[in-house]
Amino acid sequence: MKIIDASVRTFWYTTHEETDSDGHAHPGPARRVKKALLTLTCEDGTSGHAFGSPEQLRPHLLERFIRPVVLDQDALARERLWQDLAHWQRGSGGQLSDRTLAIVDCALWDLAGHLLKAPVYKIIGSYRDKVPAYGSIMCGDELEGGLATPEDYGGFAEKLVARGYQAIKLHTWMPPVRWSPNIEMDLKACSAVREAVGPKFPLMLDAYHWYSREEAYELGKGLEALNFTWIEEVMDEQSMSSYAWLTQELKIPVIGPESMGGKYKHRAEWIKAGACDILRTGVEDVGGITPALKTMHLAESFGMNCEVHGHGAENLAISAATKNCRWYERGLLHPFLDYDACPEYLNRIPDPMDEEGFVWLSQEPGLGEDINFEYIDANLAE
Ligand SMILES: O=C(O)[C@H](O)[C@@H](O)[C@@H](O)C(=O)NO
Ligand SMILES: [Mg+2]
Numbered sequence: 358m359k360i361i362d363a364s365v366r367t368f369w370y371t372t373h374e375e376t377d378s379d380g381h382a383h384p385g386p387a388r389r390v391k392k393a394l395l396t397l398t399c400e401d402g403t404s405g406h407a408f409g410s411p412e413q414l415r416p417h418l419l420e421r422f423i424r425p426v427v428l429d430q431d432a433l434a435r436e437r438l439w440q441d442l443a444h445w446q447r448g449s450g451g452q453l454s455d456r457t458l459a460i461v462d463c464a465l466w467d468l469a470g471h472l473l474k475a476p477v478y479k480i481i482g483s484y485r486d487k488v489p490a491y492g493s494i495m496c497g498d499e500l501e502g503g504l505a506t507p508e509d510y511g512g513f514a515e516k517l518v519a520r521g522y523q524a525i526k527l528h529t530w531m532p533p534v535r536w537s538p539n540i541e542m543d544l545k546a547c548s549a550v551r552e553a554v555g556p557k558f559p560l561m562l563d564a565y566h567w568y569s570r571e572e573a574y575e576l577g578k579g580l581e582a583l584n585f586t587w588i589e590e591v592m593d594e595q596s597m598s599s600y601a602w603l604t605q606e607l608k609i610p611v612i613g614p615e616s617m618g619g620k621y622k623h624r625a626e627w628i629k630a631g632a633c634d635i636l637r638t639g640v641e642d643v644g645g646i647t648p649a650l651k652t653m654h655l656a657e658s659f660g661m662n663c664e665v666h667g668h669g670a671e672n673l674a675i676s677a678a679t680k681n682c683r684w685y686e687r688g689l690l691h692p693f694l695d696y697d698a699c700p701e702y703l704n705r706i707p708d709p710m711d712e713e714g715f716v717w718l719s720q721e722p723g724l725g726e727d728i729n730f731e732y733i734d735a736n737l738a739e
């Protein structure tokens with residue numbers, strides 16, 4: 358079955374989030390922003406879809422890289438098509454990012470799901486049909502009643518436990534918050550949450566990403582005293598040796614890398630260097646479901662868990678198709694935002710969570726996004 362078309366639709370939708378100068382999300386006034394949808398269509402009319410940003414699916418990338426690789430190719434040849442795209446990255450002058458690779462790969466997996474009439478996680482080979490979720494709290498802010506104080510975090514954590522979450526991860530305060538970064542405040546927030554949820558509830562911290570070794574050590578020792586489950590991205594992940602040092606110095610598991618490129622091969626170097634106790638991957642971070650699965654299997658070979666960064670149908674699918682990850686990262690969460698509210702461009706959210714804190718996989722064919730095409734076509738950006 359051959360792919361005969363690759364197209365992109367850009368459309369408007371309403372968001373209630375804004376991004377700060379470090380790229381972290383926070384609640385914001387409702388505003389209209391653009392999103393893009395890649396569609397790959399086969400000769401029999403079957404199509405596969407994946408969302409991205411207009412920039413990650415801009416016309417130059419569609420014409421110069423995506424179409425030349427996928428058109429007239431076997432729709433099920435995902436491994437070869439992913440390798441072909443990945444090899445073009447070197448000669449793309451930095452234009453072809455892992456994010457764009459991830460969108461194409463996800464559309465190919467969605468297409469396979471529709472062709473084979475099965476959910477993607479079952480095409481991969483399911484390990485479970487529901488995944489326990491941790492609530493991933495947004496970075497701190499200075500919003501009255503938001504996430505401005507340690508008490509705000511403690512109060513919000515109580516609500517998340519009542520909602521059913523089986524674990525909670527804090528992102529604490531980072532610039533542009535005036536007085537951050539601040540280890541003392543990080544630990545006060547973590548302590549307030551520990552107080553709120555009790556001594557055994559699993560907690561994790563993902564803090565300011567540029568602490569020094571000494572600061573990261575101080576923060577890690579503080580988390581050990583609070584019985585936290587892992588410490589995440591507290592130093593610049595470009596310094597693998599710093600993480601190898603920290604992993605040696607701390608008892609609390611160190612997880613990473615999240616933000617680094619290099620796909621599964623760079624993550625193999627982190628394992629070889631002893632730079633993490635738990636590996637980290639993410640469909641968007643490593644260039645798709647195809648390389649993310651390679652990363653998880655790599656970790657499994659070393660007896661390590663590999664926790665998946667980010668929410669969404671694609672990250673949920675790989676979490677359900679592998680044994681060596683404990684959680685689905687459901688978020689980002691904030692007291693002012695209703696995470697369960699369905700975006701206008703979908704008919705249902707991809708990660709509904711039950712009262713016990715399990716996210717159930719869709720049994721529909723494909724990736725698990727129930728796309729509202731009528732809305733998209735009625736709100737095209739061109
Ligand atoms: O921008 C970031 O640092 C991440 O997106 C962050 O908000 C969150 O997704 C994360 O780090 N999860 O682990
Ligand atoms: Mg993180």
